[in-house]
Amino acid sequence: MIDKVVKSAKEALAGIFDGATVMISGFGEAGSPVELIHALVDRDVKNLTVVSNNAGSGHVGLAALIENRQVKKIICSFPRTAISVVFPELYRNGEIDLELVPQGTLAERIRAGGAGIPAFYTRTSVNTSLSEKKEKRIFDKKEFVLEHAIKSDFSLVKCAVADKYGNLLYNKTARNFGPIMCMAAKTTIVQTKKVVKAGEINPEHVVTPGIFVSRILEVSHPADESKLVAENLKYDGIKF
Amino acid sequence: MIDKVVKSAKEALAGIFDGATVMISGFGEAGSPVELIHALVDRDVKNLTVVSNNAGSGHVGLAALIENRQVKKIICSFPRTAISVVFPELYRNGEIDLELVPQGTLAERIRAGGAGIPAFYTRTSVNTSLSEKKEKRIFDKKEFVLEHAIKSDFSLVKCAVADKYGNLLYNKTARNFGPIMCMAAKTTIVQTKKVVKAGEINPEHVVTPGIFVSRILEVSHPADESKLVAENLKYDGIKF
Amino acid sequence: MGLNSDNIGWNMNEVAQKVALDIHDGAYVNLGIGIPELVADYIPRGREVIYHTENGLLGMGKIASRGKEDPELVNAGKKYITAIPGAAYFHHADSFSMIRGGHIDICVLGAYQVSEAGDLANWSTGDPDAIPAVGGAMDLVVGVKTIYVITKHNTKSGTSKIVKKCSYPLTGKNVVSRIYTNYAIIDVKDKKLFIRELAPGISFDFLQKNTEAKLNQ
Amino acid sequence: MGLNSDNIGWNMNEVAQKVALDIHDGAYVNLGIGIPELVADYIPRGREVIYHTENGLLGMGKIASRGKEDPELVNAGKKYITAIPGAAYFHHADSFSMIRGGHIDICVLGAYQVSEAGDLANWSTGDPDAIPAVGGAMDLVVGVKTIYVITKHNTKSGTSKIVKKCSYPLTGKNVVSRIYTNYAIIDVKDKKLFIRELAPGISFDFLQKNTEAKLNQ
Numbered sequence: 006m007i008d009k010v011v012k013s014a015k016e017a018l019a020g021i022f023d024g025a026t027v028m029i030s031g032f033g034e035a036g037s038p039v040e041l042i043h044a045l046v047d048r049d050v051k052n053l054t055v056v057s058n059n060a061g062s063g064h065v066g067l068a069a070l071i072e073n074r075q076v077k078k079i080i081c082s083f084p085r086t087a088i089s090v091v092f093p094e095l096y097r098n099g100e101i102d103l104e105l106v107p108q109g110t111l112a113e114r115i116r117a118g119g120a121g122i123p124a125f126y127t128r129t130s131v132n133t134s135l136s137e138k139k140e141k142r143i144f145d146k147k148e149f150v151l152e153h154a155i156k157s158d159f160s161l162v163k164c165a166v167a168d169k170y171g172n173l174l175y176n177k178t179a180r181n182f183g184p185i186m187c188m189a190a191k192t193t194i195v196q197t198k199k200v201v202k203a204g205e206i207n208p209e210h211v212v213t214p215g216i217f218v219s220r221i222l223e224v225s226h227p228a229d230e231s232k233l234v235a236e237n238l239k240y241d242g243i244k245f
Numbered sequence: 246m247i248d249k250v251v252k253s254a255k256e257a258l259a260g261i262f263d264g265a266t267v268m269i270s271g272f273g274e275a276g277s278p279v280e281l282i283h284a285l286v287d288r289d290v291k292n293l294t295v296v297s298n299n300a301g302s303g304h305v306g307l308a309a310l311i312e313n314r315q316v317k318k319i320i321c322s323f324p325r326t327a328i329s330v331v332f333p334e335l336y337r338n339g340e341i342d343l344e345l346v347p348q349g350t351l352a353e354r355i356r357a358g359g360a361g362i363p364a365f366y367t368r369t370s371v372n373t374s375l376s377e378k379k380e381k382r383i384f385d386k387k388e389f390v391l392e393h394a395i396k397s398d399f400s401l402v403k404c405a406v407a408d409k410y411g412n413l414l415y416n417k418t419a420r421n422f423g424p425i426m427c428m429a430a431k432t433t434i435v436q437t438k439k440v441v442k443a444g445e446i447n448p449e450h451v452v453t454p455g456i457f458v459s460r461i462l463e464v465s466h467p468a469d470e471s472k473l474v475a476e477n478l479k480y481d482g483i484k485f
Numbered sequence: 486m487g488l489n490s491d492n493i494g495w496n497m498n499e500v501a502q503k504v505a506l507d508i509h510d511g512a513y514v515n516l517g518i519g520i521p522e523l524v525a526d527y528i529p530r531g532r533e534v535i536y537h538t539e540n541g542l543l544g545m546g547k548i549a550s551r552g553k554e555d556p557e558l559v560n561a562g563k564k565y566i567t568a569i570p571g572a573a574y575f576h577h578a579d580s581f582s583m584i585r586g587g588h589i590d591i592c593v594l595g596a597y598q599v600s601e602a603g604d605l606a607n608w609s610t611g612d613p614d615a616i617p618a619v620g621g622a623m624d625l626v627v628g629v630k631t632i633y634v635i636t637k638h639n640t641k642s643g644t645s646k647i648v649k650k651c652s653y654p655l656t657g658k659n660v661v662s663r664i665y666t667n668y669a670i671i672d673v674k675d676k677k678l679f680i681r682e683l684a685p686g687i688s689f690d691f692l693q694k695n696t697e698a699k700l701n702q
Numbered sequence: 703m704g705l706n707s708d709n710i711g712w713n714m715n716e717v718a719q720k721v722a723l724d725i726h727d728g729a730y731v732n733l734g735i736g737i738p739e740l741v742a743d744y745i746p747r748g749r750e751v752i753y754h755t756e757n758g759l760l761g762m763g764k765i766a767s768r769g770k771e772d773p774e775l776v777n778a779g780k781k782y783i784t785a786i787p788g789a790a791y792f793h794h795a796d797s798f799s800m801i802r803g804g805h806i807d808i809c810v811l812g813a814y815q816v817s818e819a820g821d822l823a824n825w826s827t828g829d830p831d832a833i834p835a836v837g838g839a840m841d842l843v844v845g846v847k848t849i850y851v852i853t854k855h856n857t858k859s860g861t862s863k864i865v866k867k868c869s870y871p872l873t874g875k876n877v878v879s880r881i882y883t884n885y886a887i888i889d890v891k892d893k894k895l896f897i898r899e900l901a902p903g904i905s906f907d908f909l910q911k912n913t914e915a916k917l918n919q
Contacts, residue, residue, distance in 0.1 A: 059424050084833055086780075109845070118586075129844050188586060216589070325616040347621065367585065455788070473555075
């Protein structure tokens with residue numbers, strides 16, 4: 006019988022391997038699955054390719070994962086924030102690769118990965134340096150850029166409410182990349198504030214249908230990542 | 246100030262012109278905006294290209310529009326039903342054109358039209374007669390077919406609840422093509438069972454955000470199209 | 486091409502039961518219209534299967550009981566259905582993202598013809614007078630991880646449906662994994678057909694005589 | 703390149719007000735981070751404007767009042783905001799479908815440089831030591847129907863931001879419709895610049911002297 010709820014972060018992250026592609030939801034701190042990321046910092050996996058809109062702030066969450074030298078490459082649209090210190094340093098030292106993708110193209114490439122679309126054309130980035138090496142094509146007298154799908158081995162996603170089937174609800178603008186990252190992964194790992202019984206989520210309101218979700222971890226009191234950043238806390242393993 | 250609610254079907258359909266491309270929501274009778282279609286039968290517009298999953302049943306709804314010789318071409322996945330009589334006859338007589346598209350490709354082409362994606366690749370229909378004349382391309386050792394976006398001049402869509410901004414909720418599997426057809430139109434015309442005040446729809450539950458909707462007509466007691474078909478009724482203008 | 490009787494082998498309910506035995510606990514399943522729908526009745530106790538219907542529902546339940554039909558709650562065959570607690574509705578682009586994106590585990594489909602290479606023809610007989618209609622069949626065969634075919638072994642007139650090469654227009658090429666008929670269960674592996682199980686009273690020789698394609702034991 | 707004083711022409715709040723006057727009732731508007739955000743404060747009474755923020759909200763309201771901030775309700779600039787009654791949340795692919803699909807009427811952006819052809823550079827100074835970051839700027843300029851730029855006319859060091867040809871990396875080519883600066887409002891038409899309105903005390907000659915690109919009256 007189906008029950009995707011797991012009991013521990015360790016169980017949630019089972020199977021993550023060196024060199025895996027990992028998508029991480031969130032737009033800045035909103036929607037960032039900080040507890041799952043910290044559990045990943047605790048694991049001995051390296052050379053990850055991370056797909057996320059940003060590259061972390063302060064020394065927690067994604068920034069902690071990068072600071073712990075677990076990420077070899079990041080695919081994102083905006084790796085710079087007012088308080089991003091970790092990524093800039095590693096990037097300038099040539100210790101981490103960056104694939105910079107316009108935000109809408111990033112979203113569409115992830116959605117394509119989940120939807121079985123290997124590639125699509127978009128007008129975004131035409132005539133800019135970001136499309137210099139990309140294939141172009143004219144449709145209806147306008148030039149478009151060919152963009153390829155992105156899939157992940159694992160997606161780490163934060164939501165608000167989940168049931169045992171993996172049906173998910175999100176909270177406000179913390180939804181952002183969550184639903185499409187759930188679609189694009191071989192294994193989707195979700196941290197939720199609350200697990201409810203099957204049937205408690207109105208089927209009309211489901212944002213992510215359970216088919217896109219593999220494992221659910223209840224984290225009833227997730228940290229407010231923006232506060233951790235503001236307090237300049239550093240996550241460096243289970244001693245945090 | 247924004248208020249997309251119109252008072253009459255005539256006002257709802259204002260501006261529909263000969264030769265327009267019109268998308269019509271519904272999967273069979275579920276989600277078919279039968280009152281809007283009948284209002285279109287009452288209008289003197291011809292040579293329409295209709296995009297819809299089916300081609301109508303009996304002599305009402307889309308079948309009535311076809312029977313009234315207003316449709317020159319239909320783009321759909323399944324023009325045949327147990328009780329489709331109108332389309333088959335005209336098709337066999339060469340009086341209507343058919344572009345047959347696999348259902349998922351149809352949905353994705355419509356979504357692409359709304360999302361600013363001019364074309365995409367899909368595996369659907371590879372090695373079949375439906376892709377014979379289409380461009381192919383290999384990605385990751387597999388062959389894919391290039392498919393182009395479909396946009397409409399007008400989309401006619403049925404929903405359950407709307408507010409003045411055009412935020413929409415649907416009912417169960419009547420949702421089907423509605424949300425993507427709203428996205429793909431220059432002008433989206435929606436019939437809703439109920440208009441509610443702005444704010445009564447929880448922003449987390451909105452299925453179609455108002456930006457995709459132009460006009461809303463309240464039809465409190467829409468006909469059950471499947472009953473009209475079963476009763477073999479015929480819509481031939483306002484005398485119905 | 487030989488004998489075709491409903492009195493030998495399994496009846497189609499028994500075949501549906503055979504399919505059901507091969508559907509694992511927790512599977513996401515799409516059942517084609519017609520005979521494939523029978524499969525849902527035979528899922529063994531203790532297994533939970535989630536049914537997807539491509540018109541926008543995950544967690545399809547049983548057929549609606551009389552008087553409780555909702556014309557806006559239908560399946561792909563346009564029958565009035567129900568939804569289980571824990572169901573989800575979505576639009577067509579999302580629904581076919583589930584299909585095309587490889588998220589559905591098993592699809593059970595009917596067939597006009599299946600070839601020994603696993604090619605499937607189930608959308609058109611190629612009759613020039615027929616109204617062409619494809620629906621979601623071509624999306625399902627390329628997108629779903631495992632395609633099972635359930636079909637009478639032969640047509641009513643006794644013609645083999647399991648053929649060397651499909652003469653009808655293809656739905657997809659090399660897509661079928663296993664064929665369940667009233668005579669046998671047949672695996673498609675490396676473009677060859679292998680008998681997995683014979684129905685009671687059906688011998689290999691009988692089966693081969695009644696099958697155009699070459700069968701392997 | 704000439705004088706650059708905050709004491710002449712309009713202040714940036716006045717410029718924002720000028721932009722606001724050009725936003726029609728019922729418009730769907732996306733405001734860039736920083737100075738463009740000022741525009742929302744000046745929409746004339748009687749006009750209703752719906753704000754889109756690309757991180758997943760249509761119907762963005764005012765900045766959240768102190769103590770009522772929700773860390774999961776932010777705008778593209780990561781400020782704590784509110785939502786109006788009638789708002790809608792959605793995911794990133796849907797949000798950028800609104801942008802790329804041409805559904806948003808007006809986007810107001812800041813600029814490093816705008817060329818006389820309407821090319822915009824606003825995402826990178828090309829500094830090799832800077833961390834490259836693009837966000838949604840390139841999606842907005844190709845997708846939104848009308849792109850307005852609001853900017854100081856010149857840089858702090860007095861260099862013209864309105865140039866013959868952008869030296870900084872482009873965000874988009876031929877994308878800007880109108881430029882609002884502290885000195886003037888300038889239309890871009892057929893790859894030429896036309897003065898639409900001069901700020902009080904600003905003469906055409908003064909403006910041209912302080913602008914690298916050729917201006918037309």
